[in-house]
Amino acid sequence: MIKNLAALSNGTVTVSGWVDTVRDQKKVQFVVLRDESGAVQLVNPRTTDADGAVVADEPATTISALAQGSFITVTGELKHDERVKLGGIEIKLASLTVVTAAIPETPIAADSSLDKRLDWRFLDLRQPKQNLIFRIQTTFEHALRTYWIEHDFIELHTPKLMASASESRAELFEVDYFDTKAYLAQSPQFFKQMAQSAGFGKVFEVGPAFRADPSFTSRHATEFTSVDAEISWIDSHEDVMQLHEELLVAGFTAVKAKHGEEVLALFGVEVTVPTQPFPRIPLAEAKEIVKSRGYEVPRDDDDMDPEGERQIAAYVLETYGHEFVFLTDYAASIRPFYHMRPENDQTITNSYDLIFNGTEISTGAQREHRIDVLTAQAIEKGLDPEELGGYLDFFRYGVxxxxGFGMGLARVLMLMLHQASIREVTYLFRGPTRLEP
Amino acid sequence: MIKNLAALSNGTVTVSGWVDTVRDQKKVQFVVLRDESGAVQLVNPRTTDADGAVVADEPATTISALAQGSFITVTGELKHDERVKLGGIEIKLASLTVVTAAIPETPIAADSSLDKRLDWRFLDLRQPKQNLIFRIQTTFEHALRTYWIEHDFIELHTPKLMASASESRAELFEVDYFDTKAYLAQSPQFFKQMAQSAGFGKVFEVGPAFRADPSFTSRHATEFTSVDAEISWIDSHEDVMQLHEELLVAGFTAVKAKHGEEVLALFGVEVTVPTQPFPRIPLAEAKEIVKSRGYEVPRDDDDMDPEGERQIAAYVLETYGHEFVFLTDYAASIRPFYHMRPENDQTITNSYDLIFNGTEISTGAQREHRIDVLTAQAIEKGLDPEELGGYLDFFRYGVxxxxGFGMGLARVLMLMLHQASIREVTYLFRGPTRLEP
Structure with a gap:
């Protein structure tokens, strides 16, 4: 790998990668070779004949014909030279083999539109910035999983094919399933609650979730990676928030340690490990704060809107110097039937949204585990307990x-790296009009 | 947690869990309390009045009414006593709170059929054996991921919604997707190959895959967890097999270290960490060996069948004392168009199946990366290159x-624990007639 070259002494090396750029000059040829770990300069001085004319020998002729993106394997003399801008090393070529020649016309350029870049995502992903995004995602996820493993969580793979809706019946994808219909899971909600009834104690899952959402915002996708956890024996949603904080601190700590410098260099963003505890503000109070800043949330219900989330985040950053804020105690009217309501106030729920840099990344809550209360809340929300049959059974035999919470992985990355859209940080985005590549 | 009690000194403790059994005797009541970490005996001597008659006081009355499965929180005096069979400790009850009372009739018993147990999977999973399966799965996966992370792999989340088939057009689930149709990914094959073209180098994914397979065997499901890896710059499928071996050794080593004793106690199975290298036998040779053992594979094509796999596994176990065997060099006629064929023999492929305890758990191969050869092989297999459009693009700009390989997670667990069906080791099995719970 290219990143390992700098530690080697001068001598013969063989490396593979793809052609980033070719500078085919009269007396010398330069090739920048890239792999997933970095880039290195290859140099090939041209041979001249007795009259000083350039000779068409190898590998010069092959280099002249090299299309950008071609994958090659080269052998040559590694030389450390401080004057070489690219890492202080270069390789003087002895031989070059073209593994696969790219066609010369590349369909996208640095200034192509996002949509065009997504059409050619595999070329777009060759950019060091794009590659870094997915190495960050890998590091972030592994830090979360390591936390879970160290704390005795069980990893779940819940089914994505369901007999009925897991959230609202709107935004549901229907699948032809032999002689019947199945639906794609909108979240692992029911099944991670089932694990509580099964006595699993603490569970997590990182997997796909599906929403037939026709919207085209920068924050929505029809398929997204959902980070989920659910734990037993909590006193309130406060326990869930504490878990959530610790996970994010573990994730951000790992990303900063492994990629902090690269993120600063490529994205101009300083990764900040959040301090604990994250600020917590009841939603009603948050709306008052936002109002006092001159913004009235234009909604008929009790919910926030995206601008309200940005405003409260700005307030929290100014007041507490924190990029995260838990908005708590959402009104029962705008929360699902399975959110628990505190004993002393049936109008609110033991729930929260987590806002990061002005955008919601997660919803968490204590669940209602008492079958009679749960059934009553379902009926109140206009649901038919018959249709919830299997789900309600989980609560009849003790629980x-x-x-727990569900968190959108792409949203975390988008906001961590100050990107404008989750499309930039999703390996292959899926939206109402995008199913390819 | 109950597993932590043994390390505590005698004194007051509070624990939570569910009621496993109640023995309501005349002079004393015993309750076995269970949580995800273990079980502990609770004891409550009955109070008697001056005449020696039992008094109906608390918590005695509550205990008499306790249904199995009810979740309770208890406080009492922990006492170490070697005579107590269950871990040498018991808790003398002071108080008991019922968190959720289970209904008294449990719909399944220890001898219920597998299908009936799956109907009530959340109760079935309360058994220590079932719980252990998913803790093993967690440990196994984390060991694989840790190997990948230490070796600079990037974790992918490839889309499960696709515009076309990723494997054969048979066994494809169709989804209503706004004004068009989408298909559920049968494997991440195309997208992990895309990562090679994108210069990601080494990638892995653990996620769901979907097959509209109407069969009811013990090895098939319509949705399963696929463990996938794909690596750049290999010389042949030998490099893939070496990666595959190292991953399995890492996984089995972790499982044996963390759960080996429990597996022996609950399943009667000794977890064996496989030695490297695993035996490798070309398929044609394997068929000869099987034949010499008196079994003729009853197939018209060049493939093995399940009995043939059991026979060759028995041979390998007898000959090499190994539970794994790579069957290599499968005929081109029975492999997908994207498997590479060696230069000197176009009738076979650079591919393998991995057999574990007599059953196939994985297929791996070197992929054909030369666009002209790849296109010719697709046409030879009766595929229309037009329909493969986006996939073939990955090879036109250098690769x-x-x-790499794809491996069924449930099959590994089934064979590791000597279970008869993947249904036992899948959190919620999905088959042609099973979509619930």
């Missing part, structure tokens, strides 16, 4: 108090 | 030599 501990429990709660 | 390194590469290969």
């Amino acid at each position: 501990p108090a429990h709660g | 390194p030599a590469h290969g």
Whole structure:
């Protein structure tokens, strides 16, 4: 790998990668070779004949014909030279083999539109910035998983094919399933709650979720990676928030340690490990704060809107110097039937949204585990308990108090790296009009 | 957690869990309390009045009414006593709170059929054996991921919604997708190959895959967790097999270290860490060996059948004392168009199946990365290159030599624990007639 070259002494090396750029000059040829770990300069002085004319020998002729993106393997003399801008090393070529020649016309350029870049995502992903995004995602996820493993969580793979809706019946994808219909899971909600009834205690899952959402915002996709956790024996949603904080601190700590410098160099962003505890503000209070800043949330219900989230995030950053804020105690009217309501106030729920740099990345809550209360809340929301049949069974044979959260992985990355859209940080984005590549 | 009690000194403790059994005797009541970490005996001597008659006081009355499965929180005096069979400790009850009472009639018993147990999977999963399966799965996966992370792999989340088939057009689930149709990914094959063209180098994914397979065997599901890896710059499928071996050794080593004793106690199975290298036998030779053992594979094509796999596995176990065997060099006629064929023999492929305890758990191969050869092989297989459009593009702009494998997670667990069906080791099995719970 190219990143390992700098540690080697001068001598013969063989490396492989793709052609980033070719400078085919009269007396010398330069090739920048790239792999997933970095880039290195290859140099090939041209041979001249007795009259000083350039000779068409190898590898010069092959280099002259090299299309950008071609994958090659080269052998040559590694030389450390401080004057070489690219890492202080270069390789003087002895031989070059073209593994696959790219066609010369590349369909996208640095200034292509996002949509055009997504059409050619595999070329777009060759950019060091794009590659870094997915190495960051890998590091972030592994830090979360390591936390979970160290704390005795069980990893779930819940089914994505369901007999009925897991959230609202709107935004549901229907699948032809032999002689019947199946639906794609909108979240692992029901099944991670089932794990509580099964006595699994603490569970997590990182997997796809599907929403037939026709919207085209920068924050929505029809398929996204959902980061989920659910734990038994909580006293309230406060326990869930504490878990959530610790996970994010673990994730950001790992990303900063492994990629902090690269993120600063390529994205101009300083990764900040959040301090604990994250600020917590009840939603009603947050709306008052936003109002006092001159913004009235234009909604008929009790919810926030995206501008309100940006405003409260700005307030929290100014007041507490924090990029995260838990908005708590959402109104029962705008939360699903399975959110628990505190004993002393049936109008609110033991729930929260987590806002990061002005955008919601997660919803968490204590779940209602008492079958009679749960059934009543379902009916109140206009649901038919018959249709929830299998789900309600989970609560009839004993279940501990429990709660958890679901978090959009791409949203975390988008906001961490100050990107404008989750499309930039999703390997292959899926939207209402995008199913390819 | 119950597993932590043994390390505590005698004194007051509070624990939570569900009721496993109640023995309501005349002079004393015993309750076995269970949580995800273990079980502990609770004891409550009955109070008697001056005449020696039992008094109906608390918590005695509550205990008499306790249904199995009810989740309770108890406080009492922990006492170490070697005579107590269950871990040498018991808790003398002071108080008991019922968190959720289970309904008294449990719909399944220890001898219920597998299908009935799956109907009530959340109760079935309360058994220590079932719980252990998913803790093993967690440990196994984390060991694989840790190997990948330490070796600079990038984790992918490839889309499960696709515009066309990723494998054969048979066994494809169709989804209503706004004004068009989408298909559920049968594997991440195309997208992990795309990562090679994108210069990601080494990638892995653990995620769902979908097959509209109407069969009811013990090895098939319509949705399963696929463990996938793909690496650049290989010389042949030998490099893929070496990666595959190292991953399995890492996984089995972790499982044996963390759960070996429990597996022996609950499943009667000794977890064996496989030695490297695993035996490798070309398929044609394997068929000769099987034949010499008196079994003729009853197939018209060049493939093995399940009995043939069991026979060759028995041979390998007898000959090499190994539970794994790579069957290599499968005929081109029975492999997908994207498997590479060696230069000197176009009738076979640079591919393998991995057999574990007599059953196939994985297919791996070097992929054909030369666009002209790849296109010719697709046409030879009766595919229309037009329909493969986006996939073939990945090879037109340069791509390194590469290969990888896909492995069924449930099959590994089934064979590791000597279970009869993947249904036992899948959190929620999905088959042609099973979409619930």
